[in-house]
Every structure is written in C-alpha cells, then in structure tokens.
Amino acid sequence: MSLQTRVIALNESPQLAQLIALGQQSDPYFAYETPEQDFCLFGFSSCQTWWPIAFGNEVGRLQDWTTKLKQQFQTDITGYDRGLGPQLLGGLPFAATAKQQSRWGIFRHGYFFLPRFLITKRDKKWWLTVTAPLAEDLAKLAEDFLHRLQTIEPLVTAENQVLNETALYAEQWQQGVRDTVARIQRSDLDKVVLARPLVIEMAQSIQAAGLWQQLRQRQPATYHICLQAQGQAFVSATPERLLKFEPNQFATAAVAGTVRRGKNAAEDEQLGQALLADPKNRGEQAFVVATISQNLEQLGLQVSHPAQPQLLRNPNVQHLFTPITARGLDKVTPLTVLAALHPTPALGGVPRRAALAQIAHVEPEARGLFGAPIGYLGLNELGEFAVGIRSVLLQGQQATLFAGAGIVAASQAENEFKETALKFEPIRECLKKRLDSED
Ligand SMILES: C=C(O[C@@H]1C=C(C(=O)O)C=C[C@H]1O)C(=O)O
Known part of the structure; x- marks a missing residue:
C-alpha cells in the first residue's frame, strides 16, 4: 500500500482537555510528554500497526517493518524536524519471552502504530501530521479531524472506587x-x-486518558505516557x-x-x-x-x-x-x-x-x-524512548x-x-x- 503524509501548522492551539477526550475514544491512542513539558505527541487511529504474535528478535523485526514503511511513501519523509511527519508510536517488550505467564495481551511482544493523525507540540507551536493511503484526500481528513477535536466535549471522569488491592x-x-x-x-x-x-x-x-491527565497534574516532572489499543492501556509516569x-x-x-x-x-x-x-x-x-x-x-x-x-x-x-x-x-x-x-x-x-x-x-x-x-521513533530517525517504569497496565x-x-x-x-x-x-x-x- 502506498502512503502519503502532510504536516500542517495549526494557528490555534488545541485544548488539552479535548485531546484527552478524543484520546479516550481512540483506538489506538498514544500520548507522550517530556518531563520539561515542552514537547508532546498525541497519536490517534492507525495507518498500520505492528504487534508480533510470537516472541524473538523484536528489534530486528521492528527494523524490518520500519524499512518497509519507508518504502511505502512516495515522497521524501526524512527531512522533517523532531516529532513531525510519520512516527512510530509504542513500545518494545522488556525481554523476549516464550514461557512465562503473561497478562499483557497484544502488548506482550511489543506494540507500535503509525498514526493517521498526530498532534505535536514543540517550540510552543502546534502541528498536525496526517498520514493515509494515497487514495485518500489529506486536506479533507485534516479538516474533519480538527473539527472533531474542536467540538468534542471534555472527558467526564466516571465515578469509580477501589474494590480491592x-x-x-x-x-x-x-x-x-x-x-x-x-x-x-x-x-x-x-x-x-x-x-x-x-x-x-x-x-x-x-479511563486511561483520564489517569494520564491526573498523573500529569500530580507528578509534573516526569514523562507522561499512555498507549491504548484494543481495550487495554499502558500508562507510565517514568522519570527515566x-x-x-x-x-x-x-x-x-x-x-x-x-x-x-x-x-x-x-x-x-x-x-x-x-x-x-x-x-x-x-x-x-x-x-x-x-x-x-x-x-x-x-x-x-x-x-x-x-x-x-x-x-x-x-x-x-x-x-x-x-x-x-x-x-x-x-x-x-x-x-x-x-x-x-x-x-x-x-x-x-x-x-x-x-x-x-x-x-x-x-x-x-x-x-x-x-x-x-516506550516512546516514538520518526521515519526521520529522530525520536526518544523512556523506560516504562512507575507504570500500570x-x-x-x-x-x-x-x-x-x-x-x-x-x-x-x-x-x-x-x-x-x-x-x-x-x-x-x-x-x-x-x-x-x-x-
Ligand atoms: C525498577 C524501578 O526503578 C529502577 C530501580 C531503581 C533502584 O533500584 O533504586 C531506581 C530507579 C530505576 O532505575 C521501578 O521503578 O520499578
């Protein structure tokens, strides 16, 4: 499948509450913020996903997937600045593991996606990267996405309580x-x-996106990461x-x-x-x-x-x-x-x-x-990975x-x-x- 991408500078800053509300509804969804809070990524929906069903050589296989993706773009995608243009969002597993008991579902051997819509905040400016198959109309996709983002109601935190620990x-x-x-x-x-x-x-x-927001408020000086896919999520406020x-x-x-x-x-x-x-x-x-x-x-x-x-x-x-x-x-x-x-x-x-x-x-x-x-890697080879500790599935x-x-x-x-x-x-x-x- 041939892919195309476009990066659009946004005149108006998106509201964080709306990004979070849209994130809660999106599958997959990825949110990432640096400890300095000067760089954020929000990825919504996927063009393509990578989640191996068997263990072994995860890094090698991710490299192969990256190489294949690069070949699917008709235009040059390597010249973008950090966090702009096509990005792989997600994480690798701690270790290749065959025999141990696992509760990790589709995250077990790692999970990455190439988002259709990526909102980036960097240098106090906001951007939208839209990536889609060649047959789709990027301008229309961007317009519809921004309309949805601007009109979505902020997330209402559902009433909840701890039953046991x-x-x-x-x-x-x-x-x-x-x-x-x-x-x-x-x-x-x-x-x-x-x-x-x-x-x-x-x-x-x-609600994963809501928990991400709470961690961000209570513990500002760490990374804040949320990876959500197929009904489960991994959220981390890692300092590392x-x-x-x-x-x-x-x-x-x-x-x-x-x-x-x-x-x-x-x-x-x-x-x-x-x-x-x-x-x-x-x-x-x-x-x-x-x-x-x-x-x-x-x-x-x-x-x-x-x-x-x-x-x-x-x-x-x-x-x-x-x-x-x-x-x-x-x-x-x-x-x-x-x-x-x-x-x-x-x-x-x-x-x-x-x-x-x-x-x-x-x-x-x-x-x-x-x-x-856990983090992002652009097809421009710029990226950042944090260590997924202080985290929850x-x-x-x-x-x-x-x-x-x-x-x-x-x-x-x-x-x-x-x-x-x-x-x-x-x-x-x-x-x-x-x-x-x-x-
Ligand atoms: C393993 C964790 O933390 C790691 C272990 C540390 C230690 O042993 O002192 C400190 C920071 C982290 O590198 C964790 O938070 O789960």
Whole structure:
C-alpha cells in the first residue's frame, strides 16, 4: 500500500482537555510528554500497526517493518524536524519471552502504530501530521479531524472506587530477593533488578486518558505516557530516559539508587546527601554508568558523562542520576543503539545475561511493557524512548502496577519490598484519589 503524509501548522492551539477526550475514544491512542513539558505527541487511529504474535528478535523485526514503511511513501519523509511527519508510536517488550505467564495481551511482544493523525507540540507551536493511503484526500481528513477535536466535549471522569488491592507473590518475591542476594554473594553476578506486581480492582472500568491527565497534574516532572489499543492501556509516569536521538548524537542516563523524599526541605536535603554518600547506592549506580558506557563504546561511539552523579527528584522518591551522551551515530541506526542499551542495569542487572536469567527464574510473570522502551521513533530517525517504569497496565476494571528494585550483595528483602511499595505510590494514589475527588 502506498502512503502519503502532510504536516500542517495549526494557528490555534488545541485544548488539552479535548485531546484527552478524543484520546479516550481512540483506538489506538498514544500520548507522550517530556518531563520539561515542552514537547508532546498525541497519536490517534492507525495507518498500520505492528504487534508480533510470537516472541524473538523484536528489534530486528521492528527494523524490518520500519524499512518497509519507508518504502511505502512516495515522497521524501526524512527531512522533517523532531516529532513531525510519520512516527512510530509504542513500545518494545522488556525481554523476549516464550514461557512465562503473561497478562499483557497484544502488548506482550511489543506494540507500535503509525498514526493517521498526530498532534505535536514543540517550540510552543502546534502541528498536525496526517498520514493515509494515497487514495485518500489529506486536506479533507485534516479538516474533519480538527473539527472533531474542536467540538468534542471534555472527558467526564466516571465515578469509580477501589474494590480491592492484592500484592501478588509478596512472600515468594521476598524469598526470591534473599535467594538472589545469596547468588550474588557466591557468583560473579553483581546486580539484579527484581520487580513485582500489585493488582488493584476498581468498581468501574478505568479511563486511561483520564489517569494520564491526573498523573500529569500530580507528578509534573516526569514523562507522561499512555498507549491504548484494543481495550487495554499502558500508562507510565517514568522519570527515566532510555534514549533520545538527536541529529548528531544521542542522550541517555544512568538512574539507580533510591531514597524517599523528606517531609521538609532540610530532611529532604539530608536524605539526598546521604544517598549521594551511601556506598551501596553509589556502587549500584556506578554499575549502571559503566555498563551503559561499555555497551555504547562497543558500537564504536564516543561516550561522555560527568564524573559524579546528581540527584533526580520525583514527588515520592529521589534517585542518583548521571546524564550520558554519545557521538558517532552515523555508524549505527537508532534501533541498533536501543538494542545495545536495553535492558540497562537500571532494569536488568550486571552481567546482563545472568541477571536476565535470574529475573526469569524469580519472577513468575512476563514483564511485558514494564521497564521496557516506550516512546516514538520518526521515519526521520529522530525520536526518544523512556523506560516504562512507575507504570500500570489497565484492562477494564483491573489495574496491574509493577515496580522493581536493584538487588545487590548488601540488599535486604524487607527494605526492597518497601522500596517497591514506595514506587507504586504515585499511580496508586491517583487511582484512590478518583474516589476522593468525586465529591
Ligand atoms: C525498577 C524501578 O526503578 C529502577 C530501580 C531503581 C533502584 O533500584 O533504586 C531506581 C530507579 C530505576 O532505575 C521501578 O521503578 O520499578
């Protein structure tokens, strides 16, 4: 099928409430906002979708799909700026997995779509990209879409309440942490990130676009991402960038080590400084910096980063954080870099292969999109992927939250359990808040 695309500068800024309302009705739908809130993408309906039904070589197959898509365009689609023109929106799975139990449905092996309608906010301006088969009238499609967007009523938050909450595998998980610590102490395994699910049942079906909006209001300084397709959705308020592709370089970050936020500025500062001075957390984060750097250098890229980590603060937790940049992108494609980096030791472990085997051994369920690359990749090769943590899978009335913690030789199961509980909080609070905000 031959495709065509057109980018239109919008004179009037769309209303966020209307984008959200239209998003709630769209299938598929994707919303993406950077922590700086200076760049947003909203994708509605698809021209084509990619969701493999079997596992294995996901990155290679996504690359093949991208190459095929590029060939379907009659006109040059590579010259657009970031976020404009045809974009692939979605996520890859955390790991190729055949045998583990999975609740992820069509997201299980990854899901991307090429949107028919894409609204982009960048440099304080708004744009619409329309992409459709050659036979369709792009001007008419754009006109109808904008009319729909301008006339849609804002989303009415449905009345909802939490029915029950189950921390799955709680005991089994803590035993898994203890076994992992023992294994780390007696082998050359250094770090394994172990995650666990929390299932929340609500009285009514959960509106993904509405939850995205709530997270955006309550937790502004993170990415805000929503991927909705075939009746289910993945929503993430992750603080963590996996990769940003710029014209001549790309940017990534090493995030690890966690402590809660203080009750006041002085306590907050003290907790932050203690985290910066703590050998366990510093060691854990240094693994992440070293491994990311090595993986990139092996691709022939020139890597640079500051010598000392900084603090990355979110409402409930603070982390150690080192920004990393690499040059020499002409040697590799974006997806090659992504495959080399993911999963970083922030979500997998060190050494990677042994850590992934330990994760598969301890965790009964497939991680799906949790901890996985989620974002956009333009056919112009500019894009950005975040790490899909602080996230939730929504399926009707059921929300499954996942959170993980880095396990090293000095880890204690109870503390790691508490740390994961802390990481559930932002989304858990939003789901509960719906109850309070109904009055
Ligand atoms: C795995 C998660 O977070 C990761 C693990 C961290 C840690 O172990 O301290 C910190 C930040 C993230 O890289 C999560 O939020 O689920």
